[in-house]
Amino acid sequence: MKSLLDRLVSVMNNFGTVVRFTVMNKLKAKPFIISTIVFLLIISVVVNLPYIIMQFQGGGSDKVQTIGYIQDGAAPGSTTAQQLQQYFEAVEGSRLQLKSFPSSGDAAADEKTLRDALNNGELYSYLQFGEMTDSGFPEVIVKSEKLLDDSISNQIEAALHIIRQSNVLAQSGLSEQQLNELQAPIVVEAVQIKGSMSGEDGDSAISAAEQGVNMGIIYFLIIFLFMAVMISGQMIASEVTAEKSSRVMEVLITSVSPLTSMFGKITGMFLIVLIQLASYIAVALLNISLPHNAEMLQGLSIDLSVVDPMLIIFAILYFLFGFFLFATLYAALGSIVSRTEDLGSAVMPMTFISLAGFYIAIFSIATPDSMLVKICSHIPLFSPFVMILRAGLTNIPTWEVFVSLGILVVTIYLAVVFSAKIYRTGVLMYGKRPSFKELRKAMKAYKI
């Protein structure tokens, strides 16, 4: 009994030593530090991008844009333009205003007048009117030097809609009350019925706010898991290959059992990825909370208190399990390659699988109850991405989550046994990348 305890202590000591060594070396490595800092800078820029863009427009968004037109008493276009002018004057804070120019009677001269005004900056764009259409208005042509500037034509179109509506309504002889009734907003609220997830029967509805937050969290979780897997998977595999190609592996396996060293490395990388991602998130949050971004933050209106605690627990479990499943497989793949150049092709299948899981989840976020999602939420390598979607957005029986978790745990166990074998065999094999058959032969030969 005592010797068993001693052994456990010595294994844990070695495990701790490997974890510490992995973490310290990674944190001190220049490429790691530089790439992290670069990424932090990119995040800072992206978060502040809306503000920066606004600054570059030089407050232009507040400036009133003037649109010219020709006032020619008889033409139908002039009536329409006058109506628009009145409409935009009536709207408070409108950024558009119309300005009339007297007609000279000659179309070409009129256009020249407008164009001159445009060129000297008096006008932003100008209107011309074509044939009368069925809409009751003549065809409106917006001329501007700026290409594809939809916002002006959209605003004019919207204004004309309202003008026409009020014209028609005014002629219909409806009472004021009837007019108000017509214009009163219609309220539609989507309420999702909650199932056994929370176990609370009393309040069985997921409010729209809660669903919105859930969706945001799920987006976040899926991307977080995906990044963790991609970053650390590559790092783990390349660390293992580097140890093999520098032959330090031969010394290592005579010092520490392969299993301990593999899990030490995986755990070390897990900590590294957490540190890295946490610093990304911290910097993003810091930037968002800067005073000039306060408006944006309010617009998001995040209230984390509405999140179901079960969802958080499931999310943590799936994150941990998903991470370790991918990490062990990446370690195994890294161990069969003896040169870093061959690593890319060896880990390709894992990269595709994680990409597939990620995209299935992201593209199904609007249809979380499709058959594809239901099936994938039980397939081990996909379930960490997909099940979280179902758990957060649909009414799913808790037992189904546990079945999927159970499948995942069994798979992890098998993957650990399998990866440990490959690892033990792989680290002794040098030369070209062995085929699966060669690997199996070697496993048998080494009696692993």
Next chain:
Amino acid sequence: MNPLVVNNVVKQYADKTAVSGVQFEVSKGEIYGLLGANGAGKTTTMRMILGLIYPDQGEIRYNGKPYSNELLKNIGYLPEERGLYPKIKVSEQLIYLAQLKGMSAKDADKSLKYWLERFEVPENYSKRVEELSKGNQQKIQFISAVIHNPQFIIMDEAFSGLDPVNVELLKATVKELRDNGASIVFSTHRMEHVEELCRNITILHRSKEVIKGGVKEIKSKFPKEKVFLQTKQEVKGLEQLAGVKVIHRHEHGLEIEIAEEKVASHILNHALSQSEIEHFQVKEPTLNEIFIRSVGERNE
């Protein structure tokens, strides 16, 4: 019972036998030489002793007990190819390796400093391995094998890549480890090192033992087939003596290959009759010659 017993081990890889029936014992304070051409099975034998792979048949016992993970702390391994982290400081990686062998960081640091001092390279303590010369890397590799003062040391080509001065330094160290009671298994292609260091040897050829035993006995079993003769005047008619095969004329004397040992006395008598003799020696075969004969001839 000897600390390390390799008992009739057999290792088969798929369609090829790597080691077939190798058997030897290493006592306390002994360096055992494992010799053989490339691919003869030395590395596989060493890997089995290290517990990296298990023998198909036979067994290896350490202090009378079979292999267990406990043993890792008691084994030091110097691999044939250098195996160190190129971008990590010497101190960091050696302390790491020593910690994995169960040492405390403090003891490991002390031991590392002692060894660096011993090898006259204390300035390497905080250098990265990739900055070091090949010989210095080899010293660091050597330290990584012995820093934790192991009972069993496996050395695969310990002195490759070193200049003669450093070879002497490491040789002296290996002898000291032996005198402190370590059991050392040693492989090399340099026969003069074997003659100097090893008490017993095994020569492997194509997975089998071809020669085994004490270096002295092995040599005495091989017939002495060379005579060195240095005389004042020239000796004539040696070619006509029965049993003389070839005569090589060197700057200071003659090297004569003979068919059997007793021909030597005929040569001496013949020479005495013609001249005063300055030097006469019946030469022992060198291990090099024994190796080439036992491995080379079977190659044909």
